[in-house]
Amino acid sequence: MADPIFVVRGLVKSFGGLRAVDGAEFDVSRGSITALIGPNGAGKTTVFNLTTGFTKPDRGAIAFDGRSIFGRSPHAVARSGLVRTFQITKALTAMTVLENMMLAASDQPAEGILGLVTHPFSWVPKEHAIRARGMELLERFGLAPLADTYAGTLSGGQRKLLEFARLLMAQPRMVLLDEPFAGVNPVLGQRILAHVHELRAEKGITFLFIEHDMEVVMNNADRIIVMAFGRVIASGLPSDIRRDQAVIDAYLGAHAEDVA
């Protein structure tokens, strides 16, 4: 594959007697929109947790943009430019929408107590710049009127949008989305998808997303990775995946030909 930004090799994780991830291997090419699919329990979310540091992998190799991120802590992974969302949105409920945005900025030196001491005044203008960037993104996502309300008062759909807008504040090079369209009405789902395509075109951000809706997957993903029983059983173009016998047996079922 040309220029992979994200490489996973021989990834293994057991929980007690259960091998949740059993030697998973795949590549994600730079600037692609890649879908990760598979039946429930295939290990998709576990792969996200292992690669973003939220769960410690037993063994294997994970490289992001040419550097190993195997076993690194979640904040270090995020700092390296690989940012994720969660299946259940994590809006910081008792903070305002704008505070949620500003928090995610990765270039505020006064976030550290040392930086606060070494930048006693310059952090304030920086803060204004971050606020402006946050407002700009909120405008884009249609959340600007809610900037000063507590994030906890937002609807489920608005929270999904906020979480998506928020991770862009961290200026990621690659984004992992865990079921970004689950529980979201179709109109909002289309809006989020449109943002994904725009951001890829504008900033060259790579997207890897877990999704169960085959129509969304087939119409939007450049490539598809299929997992079952903790392993990757197939990966390739949507047209190939649709015809792959192993995938049809494990996941898609006989109706796959009808989709899209």
Added chain:
Amino acid sequence: MISLISLAPFADADFWLGVGVVAGIYAIFTLGLQLNVGFTGIVNLGQAGFMAIGAYAMAILIVMYGWSPWLALPVATVVAMLAGVVLALPSVRLRGDYLAIATIAAAEIVQSVAQNATGLTGGNNGLLGFDAAWQTIQSWMLSVLSTVGLGDQDQIPLFLVTWLTFGVLMLILVALQHTPWGRVLRAIREDEDAAEALGKNAYAYKVQSMALAAGIGAIAGFLLALNISLIYPGTYSPDFTFIGFAILVLGGLGSYPGVALGAILLEFVLESTRALDLPLAADKVAALRLLIVGFVLVLVMVLRPQGILGKREEMVLRG
């Protein structure tokens, strides 16, 4: 008719100054707890231990090593902060109840050491003679106060120093809360995983939070030592921390000014039992005080669960 309540103590300036000094020390002590519990979301039940470490370090440096108090105070504060780091490093990764248990155990260890390392701490006899410099300052302040006719109120100097210290510390903490650093702290309180996913090293922030709280606890410890001119293990017993938690409930989680109000209310309720003229033994009246405090706590939790200055909306949103 026999009156059970005598209002005479309330007419006495000494009563109010006494309440003020102790409330101020409680308030400073609780500022650190507020930083941990209210703004970082870590349940630190070992704050009394840090207070003890600070006070003992100060007294030991002055009494045993002959240090100047002006050097001993900052060094003792740093010692307490280092103790905070040492406790935080292995324990702040623990969640909820486990962290609470680890921290209270640490405070118990501190008290055991204070009781048993007699060569260093004087054991249960405690340490004396660390406050010569303070006596000088106090006399000077009283001589100034006597020019305005307040020279015979010898609690005023400590009262002023305590509340001035509280004011300065509170301003620093409020200012910190409005920095990007404070914002990360609040994010960690809301959802540690979300903060981590956005590139924030939650562990490092928790360690910093506990170290700062420990330093603040040490300062409360200095003032408590000056108030009674003696340091012994009983004054710094681990259950002192629970007074701080009662203050947090009264004043409200996530509010620094609420700490001052909560501390004053708590100490007033504790001391106001002096107004009770009951046909009971002194120790029974003393026990009654805690009963009344418990009643006031229940009352606050029923009528105003967010505390006097806590934000109800934030409490509800956090669930």
